Amino acid sequence: MFWTLSFQLMPDEIIIEDSTKQTAGGLKSTYSVFISNKRVMFRFDGIGSSMVQSFLYHEITDVKSVKRLLINYLCLRTPTSQYFLHTPNPDYWSAKIIDIKKNPHALVDRTVLTAEQFAKKKRQELSDMLFTLQTYNLLSANEVERKKKILETIHF
Secondary structure, three states: OEEEOOOOOOOOOOEEEEHHHOOOOOOOOOEEEEEEOOEEEEEEOOOOOOOEEEEEHHHOOEEEEEEEOOEEEEEEEOOOOEEEEOOOOHHHHHHHHHHHHHOHHHHHHHHOOOHHHHHHHHHHHHHHHHHHHHHOOOOOHHHHHHHHHHHHHOOO
């Protein structure tokens, strides 16, 4: 477990899923959850703060949802400590962490793109952006065609 003041990824680390993409009702959670191919990270979402606490999968001995004082927490255990983290939907995240801990390569293999797939996806995203700019009359048809030709020459 380690704390950092910024959210930086390790070399070859890929974010697989995060709680900021999900909608949650009720009481606002204190931590956002980020699951990567190397670790699970919890970002403190306090006022003006961005501290991140992370755990490598081999450090986690147990994870489960617990209720304390009418609030659901994610209880994460390491060999030396126990942490109660107020996260959105702790049942979902505990199951997800357990699944990845049991078989970390299965989820990563499905999410890693080859260089060719990544380049194709990136070109499509940029092409869609150009089309949107043309739709709102921010670029002319000639400018879009010229930029698409440039886009084809870029190596990602």
